[in-house]
Amino acid sequence: MLRSTLLAASRSEAIRELVERTPLTRPVVKRFISGDDVDAAVATTGEVLADGRYVTLDHLGEDTRDAEQATATVEAYLDLLRRLELAGHTDRAEVSVKLSAVGQFLPVDGEKIALENARRICAAAGAVGTTVTLDMEDHTTTDSTLGILHELRVDFPWVGAVLQAYLRRTEQDCRDLAHAGSRVRLCKGAYKEPASVAFQDKADVDLSYVRCLKVLMAGEGYPMVASHDPRLIAIATELAKDRPRDSYEFQMLYGIRPDEQRRIAAAGHRMRVYVPYGDEWYGYFMRRLAERPANVAFFLRSLITT
Numbered sequence: 001m002l003r004s005t006l007l008a009a010s011r012s013e014a015i016r017e018l019v020e021r022t023p024l025t026r027p028v029v030k031r032f033i034s035g036d037d038v039d040a041a042v043a044t045t046g047e048v049l050a051d052g053r054y055v056t057l058d059h060l061g062e063d064t065r066d067a068e069q070a071t072a073t074v075e076a077y078l079d080l081l082r083r084l085e086l087a088g089h090t091d092r093a094e095v096s097v098k099l100s101a102v103g104q105f106l107p108v109d110g111e112k113i114a115l116e117n118a119r120r121i122c123a124a125a126g127a128v129g130t131t132v133t134l135d136m137e138d139h140t141t142t143d144s145t146l147g148i149l150h151e152l153r154v155d156f157p158w159v160g161a162v163l164q165a166y167l168r169r170t171e172q173d174c175r176d177l178a179h180a181g182s183r184v185r186l187c188k189g190a191y192k193e194p195a196s197v198a199f200q201d202k203a204d205v206d207l208s209y210v211r212c213l214k215v216l217m218a219g220e221g222y223p224m225v226a227s228h229d230p231r232l233i234a235i236a237t238e239l240a241k242d243r244p245r246d247s248y249e250f251q252m253l254y255g256i257r258p259d260e261q262r263r264i265a266a267a268g269h270r271m272r273v274y275v276p277y278g279d280e281w282y283g284y285f286m287r288r289l290a291e292r293p294a295n296v297a298f299f300l301r302s303l304i305t306t
């Protein structure tokens, strides 16, 4: 109930304005977001890399209906990639891109523009020796995003994608993408989805996650286990025990279970942290609140006591 309300609020302009205008929100937002600009993003990347973890960076923003905004997002990624190269970080830091931020929802030629924009980002990433992973948004975008992934992989075979275990279709998508060279980030899924396309019970989502993991770990691709769930991490570790350590990785979000992130990295596994930055933090922040009621209590408490 709370999760649905928060996810509905994540798409409300009125609530967005209210939350963004409250200065007291800031300290809580900071737990999940590196900072407003590329300087903060590069600094956070340096800190995370320093103790052996890897990074994927997300320039925050989504659902743009404005072509200029989509172009500005591409420029922000190009700037970020230049800065990562200058800092010497591109061997262990890559970028994550939401296609809706680079034009997928534009009313005219949205998919075509998103493909061309993503192509520019991939070319820049390839030039500095790093990779790109396409985030996955709500289920209405899955076919379009996987279609764009296939197009991009013709020129940039290292482009990865996210699959969401809560979607009923995902086990089959995992089979389709479990081939050599294919990078798949498996997560539970963070959007409000109808029962017709997505499992609604947490237990069913977890079971689906394990089925998907088995497909990916038995395949020849590069599974990226994106979860903070201790049970799923234990299962993934067991499934991966006969794989070379550089043939899969774990991933978690910035600000969530950082000690566990360091423990996994110290145990010799690749652990990548998803680091978001920028001032368009509202949708991302609300999805993090929706994932965990304790975060809402933390947020409300800080509003009262700050």
Ligand code: FDA
Binding pocket: 134, 135, 136, 137, 162, 164, 185, 187, 188, 189, 190, 191, 226, 227, 228, 229, 230, 251, 252, 253, 256, 257, 273, 274, 287, 288, 289, 291, 292, 295
């Ligand atoms: P679950 O939500 O069951 O949490 C397990 C435990 O982790 C909790 O008990 C708690 O201890 C901790 N935890 C989880 N979330 C927390 C939070 N917000 N605050 C504090 N503690 C928390 N989704 C999507 O739809 N599209 C995408 O592209 C991506 N991309 C992505 C990349 C990466 C690297 C990660 C780790 C996750 C995503 N996600 C995503 C989000 C994902 O779908 C999911 O919503 C969250 O990871 C939470 O699910 P868990 O698997 O962590 O399990």
